[in-house]
Amino acid sequence: KQEVTQIPAALSVPEGENLVLNCSFTDSAIYNLQWFRQDPGKGLTSLLLIQSSQREQTSGRLNASLDKSSGRSTLYIAASQPGDSATYLCAALDYGQNFVFGPGTRLSVLP
Amino acid sequence: NAGVMQNPRHLVRRRGQEARLRCSPMKGHSHVYWYRQLPEEGLKFMVYLQKENIIDESGMPKERFSAEFPKEGPSILRIQQVVRGDSAAYFCASSPLGSRATNEKLFFGSGTQLSVL
Numbered sequence: 001k002q003e004v005t006q007i008p009a010a011l012s013v014p015e016g017e018n019l020v021l022n023c024s025f026t027d028s029a030i031y032n033l034q035w036f037r038q039d040p041g042k043g044l045t046s047l048l049l050i051q052s053s054q055r056e057q058t059s060g061r062l063n064a065s066l067d068k069s070s071g072r073s074t075l076y077i078a079a080s081q082p083g084d085s086a087t088y089l090c091a092a093l094d095y096g097q098n099f100v101f102g103p104g105t106r107l108s109v110l111p
Numbered sequence: 112n113a114g115v116m117q118n119p120r121h122l123v124r125r126r127g128q129e130a131r132l133r134c135s136p137m138k139g140h141s142h143v144y145w146y147r148q149l150p151e152e153g154l155k156f157m158v159y160l161q162k163e164n165i166i167d168e169s170g171m172p173k174e175r176f177s178a179e180f181p182k183e184g185p186s187i188l189r190i191q192q193v194v195r196g197d198s199a200a201y202f203c204a205s206s207p208l209g210s211r212a213t214n215e216k217l218f219f220g221s222g223t224q225l226s227v228l
Contacts, residue, residue: 031215032214032215034216034217036219041224042222043115043117043202043219043220043221043222044154044202044204044217044219045219046216046217046218046219049214049216051214089153089154091154091217093215098156098159098167099144099156099204099217100156101146101153101154101155101156102153103152103153104153
């Protein structure tokens, strides 16, 4: 059974710092891995999707990498801003046709 | 192109009543997923439906919970005889291709916050 974990559970950084969020999955048999952002009381917004054959994807200040063999993905946020404060979740699409979510990392960027 | 629409946004029920949560997927999407989120917890998969079919309901409790996605109209998540433990945010997501595609992507609604008094 696929399990997805994320560390750290919470992170607080000053504005302008570069930071890395980590996502680990136990079963490397995945179709893709997707990173989401969730603001308090809101739904999830898709940030980046990395297909199983890809190593990384970039969008603006965000870069996500995928290492299937080690069961890891990272989300790199460059030059963080207060508006980046949110909970970040990763989800692995496994061969069982399920999107399995991690518990999320709660990010606070302090002005 | 409207996004995934969920209603109501907030739903208050007393113990023993029924709760009906609605989800209209994005235009052109025929795959719907329901998730439940408790405070400070991640999203827990409940059920995956395609038009008129339940594909995977392994995350949904066997009793009191049911889901449907008819040929016409929104997907409905129905909770009968609600209890306080059902209080949570329920999110619906839709996708265009069905989850076997490697570029399959989920699009989420804003959720329904269910409160059971």
